[in-house]
Amino acid sequence: MTRAEMLARLIAQAESEGGDMVTLRAIVEEATGLGAERVLTRMGLADPGAPDDLNELRELLRAWRDAKASAWKAAIGWVVRGVLALLLFAIAVRLGFGDLVQ
Structure with a gap:
């Protein structure tokens, strides 16, 4: 499962069950991870080298x-x-x- 998919699931969970602290922290963690990956990709630093x-x-x-x-x-x-x-x-x-x- 990709970070984007995980983030979408967490947001759906927060909408359906309400946003408890654990869910909100997981959303923030996945969103920051996804953002970091995007930045590294845009800068050309996402490759193994x-x-x-x-x-x-x-x-x-x-x-x-x-x-x-x-x-x-x-x-x-x-x-x-x-x-x-x-x-x-x-x-x-x-x-x-x-x-x-x-």
């Missing part, structure tokens, strides 16, 4: 984040080195060592 695809995407995203963080650290390092080199050059010129630099 979907968990592997999601794991691979997570690994790619983690690698991208690591690469991005490394690139930022390298760029900041180069900027700091450049500023320090300019500061050292300015100190050398200020102290009269400008002739040695030229």
Whole structure:
């Protein structure tokens, strides 16, 4: 029996016998399960290989984040080195060592 059939039966039961708490909870559970299946199907994640695809995407995203963080650290390092080199050059010129630099 599919979720849709089960949901239809539960709704019919609630209409005929009245909606007690157990029936209402079962309706909610089946409806949410059916909704989740529909969403996964619409997103293309209902096939058996979907968990592997999601794991691979997570690994790619983690690698991208690591690469991005490394690139930022390298760029900041180069900027700091450049500023320090300019500061050292300015100190050398200020102290009269400008002739040695030229």
